[in-house]
Amino acid sequence: MTPKNKEKPKHLGRGLESLLGPIINTVQENMDASMSPEVPNYIPDKDLQKSIAELSLDDIAPNPYQPRQTWNDQQLHDLASSIRENGIIQPIIVRQKGDKYEIVAGERRFRAAGIAGLQKIPAMVRTTTDSEMLALALVENIHRADLNPVEKARAYQSFMKTFNLTQEQAAQKLGQDRSVVANYIRLLNLPSEVKQMLVEGSLDMGHARALLALPTDDLRKRLANRALAGRLSVREVERLVRLALTAGDEKKQKQIIEKPAHIKDLEEKIRSRLGTKVSIQARKNGQRGRIIIEFYSLDEFDNIAQMLGVSSD
Structure with a gap:
């Protein structure tokens, strides 16, 4: 017997055909090319070439529904170097807006x-319509590694609102698991200070998901700040969250989350002695841990080593 073909896994954007029609295929085909500074291997067919125009950069505005708010300067300069050498083979996609244009993709x-x-x-x-602009911008960006978690969360939220979709429906349209969409959307419940840490990359998704289990924004901010200052791993944050949740009242929870006063005092004394930032991280039983001594130049490293009686030769 010939085995039945397994159902092919969903791919991002394929479900959007029911919303957007054939235009999604054009964007989907050139997505991979736009993600790399290398020369794209996709050449538009003759029908598409007929609709390609050389437009002035001054006449083009960014997509107003672009989910990305931050851009990696190094990656842009790498792509610019490739463009100087090879030109742009893969055209961007735009729509007309008055006598100007807006970017749809690219x-x-x-x-x-x-x-x-x-x-x-x-x-x-x-x-394209405004709804299509949003959907296409989301499709172009959602699988990029450098789209930060908050941008991704806001993109999912906008997508759901624009098309009046539930999380389950949005996940189906985008070829994602519902849990993925739900986990990103939950990030928007974090206080603004913690969301900014995610945007900057100071905390990652694992930290954020652990923080969401805490009952108040105050506790979330306190633990986020401690995680940032002490460079706590996701597991360490999860452990503190579990301890806080079993502590009962909020006063005891704060005591667990915040670093003990005597540890802070020791950090300050070592910092004064070495002249640099020091973090003491005690383990659960208080008998083990680590001391992190920071330095910001090789000269500073040499000075710290000398204070500790260690030769760097």
Whole structure:
């Protein structure tokens, strides 16, 4: 017997065809090319080439529904270097807005083209609605590693609101597990200070998910600050959360989450002696732990080593 073909796994954006129609295929085909500074291997067919125009960068505005709020300068400059050497083979996609244009997909190439000093860029002009703009921007960005968790969460939320979808429906449309969408959406419940730590990369998703189990924003901020200052691992944060949740009243929870006063005092004394930031991290039983001594230059490292009686030769 010939075994039945297994159902192919969902791919991002395929479910969007029911919302957007054939335009999603054009974006989906050129997504991989736009993610790398290397020359794209996708060449538009003759029908698409007929609709490609050379547009002035000054006449193009970014996608107003772009979920990405931060851009990696090094990656943009790497892409710009490739563009200077090879040009832009893969056109961006735009829509007309009055006598100007708005980017539908390809904002990284647009930004890199400006850095590369180009005055014009090849573009395919398409007719798209605001809802399609949001969906296509989400599809182009959602699997990029450098889209930070808060940007991703806000993109999912906007997508659900625009198309009036539940988390389950949004996950189906985007080829994602519902738990993935739910975990990102929950990040928006964190206090703004903690969300900013996620944006900056000071905390990661694991830290954030552990913090969400705490009952108040105050406790979440306190533990986030301790995790940041002490460079706590996700497991260490999870352990503190578990201890806090079994402590009963909020006063006891704060005592567990915050570093003990005598540890802070010891840190300050060592810092004064060495002239640099010091963090003491005690383990659960208080009998083990580690001391982290920071340095910010090789000269500072040598000075610390000398104070500790260690030769760096």
